[in-house]
Amino acid sequence: MSTEPAVTPSDVRTVELRIDGMTCAACVGRVERKLGKLDGVHATVNLATERALVTYPAGTEVGALVATVQKAGYGATEVRADPSDTGDAATEDDTALRRLRLRMAVALILFIPLADLSLAMSLVPTLRFPYWQWVIVALALPVVVWAAWPFHRTAFSNLRHGSTSMDTLVSLGVISASAWSLGEMAFLDSRVTLTGWDAVLSPSGPLYLEVAAGVTTFVLAGRYFEARARRTAGRVMRSLAALETDEVTVLGADGTERNLPVGRLRVGDRFLVRPGERVAADGVVETGRAAVDTSAMTGEPVPVEVGPEDRVTGGTIASGGRLVVVAEQVGADTRLARMIAAVERAQTEKSATQRLVDRVSSVFVPIVLGLALLTLLGWLLAGAGWAGALAPAIAVVIIACPCALGLATPTALMVATGRGAELGIFVKGYRALETTRAADTVVLDKTGTLTTGRMTVADVAVAAGTDPDRLLARAAAVESGSEHAIAEAVREHARASGVPVPAVDEFVALPGLGARGTVDGVVVTVGRPPEDTGPLAGRIDEWEAAGHTVVAVHTGDPGELAGLIALSDPVKESAPIAVAELVAAGLRPVLLTGDRPAAAHAVARACGITEVVAGALPDGKVDHVRALQAQGRTVAMVGDGVNDAAALAAADLGIAVGSGTDVALEAADVVLVRDDLRVLPATVELARATMGTIRGNLWWAFGYNTAAIPVAMAGLLNPLLAGAAMALSSFLVVTNSLRLRKAAAWADPTLGPVRTPSRDEEYVEA
Structure with a gap:
């Protein structure tokens, strides 16, 4: 029998890591396997968000997790629950996007004259000039070395750690084509050397420099547009994070004002919200009145009037008034922060389908390399020669890159959760x-x-000998300890009627039954009416027939029915x-x-x-x-x-x-932030659209690889076209996912009055 102590939930920690350098599902699988080898560690990695959600025992250091990822050949940093981290991450993304765009631009600028020169030399031999091949080399080398360096660097890192990825296939294809071409030029008769555009027309051509440059250019272009699309998909989360303010004006006991970082705000602090400023945390208005704009968070276009004792939510904007708010929930405990965290967790979570895809992709690259080797040997045995055998082998390596598989599910989920947040739908998983x-x-x-949940007291009936004001005062005193809509209505009615509300002692909430407390030495219970209400039974039937809710007020222990309160709550x-x-x-x-x-x-x-x-x-x-x-x-x-x-x-x-x-x-599991139930059918439509998109993405990704690999092995697909097709497949998967940004458009508050969708309206898959 094991003597090891059981691990309790309190012994488990969770951290989110940002993972840099992942390019395909094989990378995802490698990071998860490496982290999973640590005792008690479980990791879920998402390619689209470049995040890893890691659970680990309390005795494990986060630095050890980061070091494990780095030893696997990838960058890793901890994502902290701080608004500044969002800005830093966005800046890093912008920098990476600019570098990728520069490499793509240089590759494209050099590839165009390279392709034109190669085509001219192939079709019109009389145009050839001395050492024209070396001009082609001069144009190609910056592309296949510098522009393709990210592929080579990742491939070499993977090789050092005994693994493979999409970049392994791209780098191997580019290096093979370039090395073969340079070898041909250096050691064979240059008078019979053809250019790579002959390889476009006939895959048996002996030079592939422009093929190597073209593959690099196309893959860089595909990755650039894919990165842009993925950044667009995450724009909603960045806009939500931007609702968090950096500074807050805290009021001291003597009324002095101090500007502090919002991270130093504590529960119970009084802070100031001026017109046009964002509310820094969830709290209750102490003094002041203002219209609060909640549209950025909930989509509700009409500002809500708030005053003393009303609740306000962090991230909303006050206008037309000055508020003093007592903080109740701050930092990561605010509703906005919890919503953002929930959606981020949802984007990191994986379905059973995605886990299967990750397992397939982890062995897919070695299988492709094996198929490329078989293709090379097969064509050599068929007598095609090294030149004729190299082209289909390179095409197999390039066409089979599994990046589309890795992006099929997470990009759709990323866009769907972002679209849901726009509509006021927060999906937790x-x-x-x-x-x-x-x-x-x-x-x-x-x-x-x-x-509406905003109930009002419609009528009050009392038993014989009971004073209506005393009944209302005692009921309001007990309900002062409850947050239910009925309790709020009773308190508000007492306040509006000018009835003094005494203090309550020994308050107890009775879930589903009401509440009980001691008021002026008398036990008072407010809750559901008993089966036998005596003379007041007729009033209950009358009120309930009108759709009113009835609560009973009992006094004493055991309680005697002192009266009834009728409340209306409009649909x-x-x-x-x-x-x-x-x-x-x-x-x-x-x-x-x-x-x-x-x-x-x-x-x-x-x-x-x-x-x-x-x-x-x-x-x-x-x-x-x-x-x-x-x-x-x-x-x-x-x-x-x-x-x-x-x-x-x-x-x-x-x-x-x-x-x-x-x-x-x-x-x-799902939170509807908008105070509009029409987002409920919109949630159903969004879910159905998301699952349809994921199915379409996976069908394309699996079908593309399944159909393209045999074509490439048969020598019917040029490496240059294979590179373009591979880049296009990933772009199509991401673009198809981005169509979810228009899902349930009829429920979008920015489009004016809500239109009821027709029963026959369906979400059409790409």
Whole structure:
């Protein structure tokens, strides 16, 4: 029996590393294998984002992880949770992009006259002048040496570490073509030496310098446009990160102002937000009034008026007023930071399909090298000679580069999560997209989900001998400890009525039942009405028939019914449209609420939902979700409160409304930040479009390599054309993924009024 202590979650750490130098899925597999050899270390590497999410035991140093990656031949740096890191990473990306563009430009400038000269010398022999071959060499060498140096450097590094990658294939092809051509010129009769454009017309030509230069140029061009496209795909995450402010004005106890880096802001600090400034952290307004623009984060075009005791979110912009805010969540704990981190984790996560692709790609390059060797030997045995055998072997090496395979899934996921963030949809993982596409049943909470969640007190009824103001004061006192929408409505009604609210002691939250506390020495419970309400039963029937929510106020222990409070919560304007779209998309909506049946059915009728489960406590919600799963259904649960958290976690897919509680947001797989339920069917459409795009990408990548390699082995594909096709394949995969930027365009808040998509509207794959 092992005597080693079990590893607990507290012993595990997570770090994100930026990996430089990866070019294909084979590189991804190598980094993951090297890190995985360390005890207790597990790594998930994403080629599109150039990030690695690494979990490791508490006793392991991050420096050891970085050193392991560097020993594998790649650069590695830790990505810290600091706004400045985003800028540094963007600057590094811009620098790398400029260097790549310079190499591509130099290669293109030299390749054009090289190709023209080669063609002229081939077609018109009388134009040949002394040492014309060396002019070709002079034009080609800067391309095949300096411009192609990144390929050679990575290939040599891989060779030193006993591995291969896409760059190995490119470098081998360029070096083989160049070495053969220089050898021909140095040792064979120059009078019979043909140029490489004869190789374009007939792959048996003995010179391949312009082929080597052309392959280098095409691959550099493909990589440049691929890098640009990948940077475009990540623009949403950079724009979200830019919402974080660098400095904050903190107010001292005496009212003095100090400008501090936002990283030094602490919970409980009072900070100032002037008109036009961004809110530095999540908090509660202490003094002041302003209109807060949340459009950059949520897509909501109309500013929200806030005043004392209202909550504000970091990253939003105050206009038309000055606010003093008490910080409640700072740094990485703010909602914006958590959303960004969730999407970044989603972009790093892999599906089962991508893991299979990585495993295939890790052995793909050695297989290709073996096929190239067999091609060379086969043509030599067939009597084609070294010149005739080299061309198809080089074509095999170049055409089979697996970069398109490595980019097929992560680029689509990267664009999809970015597009979701634009629409106010934050996806926490790749599996969430897979499950969203597969979901056939949507279970919706009522309060705060289908309704506005901004409840108001419509009426109050009291038992005989009870003072209405005292009842309201005691109920408001108990509800002062709760964050539920009903509690807020009761507190606001008491404040608007001018009723003094006493302090509450021994407050206890009763999930699904209400809350209890001691007010003026009396135990007061606010929650669901009992089955027998005596003389007040008629009022409950009347209120519930009108769709109102009813809460009971009990006093004493055991409690006696002191009165009832009726609250109205209007249905969101977007709810009926969203439900209709879900039905049109083939999903079955179910209303699941802890409210009484009459109120639940009133909301269901307004939304167009026919299946209603009312009076469900938190455990009952979980049981109903599991019952649907037992019927073979894939269930998506949509909720916003603490009482929804267990059901969100139990469902195949948990979707939290962004205005909900932190517990619900943490339990969910997808968070809808916009206060508009029309993003719910948009989430389904985005998921389906993403999975369709991934399938199209993989079909192209696998089909391209499968079809092209036999053609190249048969000598029917020139190396120059192979290089162009290989570069084009990666570019097409990335470009096809970028089409997801227009997915669910009907839900884009920047396009004006939301249009309901037709039932027959489908996302067309490339």
